[in-house]
Amino acid sequence: MNATLSKTPSALEEQFARRLANRLSAGNAELPHDIGERLRVARQQAVARRKLAPALHPTEVLVSSGGAAALGGGWWTRIGAVVPLIALVIGMITISIVQDENRANDMAEVDAALLTDDLPPAAFTDPGFAQFLKTHASDTASH
Known part of the structure; x- marks a missing residue:
């Protein structure tokens, strides 16, 4: 099995971030020292300010199918499927x-x-x- 396909989305994001950081850092050697330091500080500040995405947790959904109040299923679904036909x-x-x-x-x-x-x-x-x-x-x- 391909190792790339088995990685989780967060691992793929981390891998992409590392490649991007390496690509951005590749030209630092040719820059003057003061500009390189300002870029390094700006990167540190950006990393410190980054917002972490809230973790998505599965939640339980309770659907009551008894009566006319439950519009999510039952006979409304049947009518919705038959009318176009x-x-x-x-x-x-x-x-x-x-x-x-x-x-x-x-x-x-x-x-x-x-x-x-x-x-x-x-x-x-x-x-x-x-x-x-x-x-x-x-x-x-x-x-």
């Missing part, structure tokens, strides 16, 4: 109905155009005739 089903059914109506309206327009227009019998056997009627009907509707 019902909304999805209703939406899908509505889309299906609207698409069926649109298809029926398109076919009715083509049928009406065929029945009201004077056409030679050969026009009915032409495979591109239905497409022509659709484009012609949409052109006249837009004007």
Whole structure:
């Protein structure tokens, strides 16, 4: 097992802090003595003032599921899980109905155009005739 994965978060933080401190201290040799001393004192003050994070302790949570006052579970959870599913089903059914109506309206327009227009019998056997009627009907509707 990898040794890095088995370390605790506090050990990893300590390791990071040491690497950071070493990196910051690497250039101290080239600095003048007075600047190096001021940096050392500033580091000591920063370490003294640092705030320790409060330790997190697990606490017990008591949830009462008896009655309507317990909104954290029970039948509210069931309703919350079912409502989106019902909304999805209703939406899908509505889309299906609207698409069926649109298809029926398109076919009715083509049928009406065929029945009201004077056409030679050969026009009915032409495979591109239905497409022509659709484009012609949409052109006249837009004007």
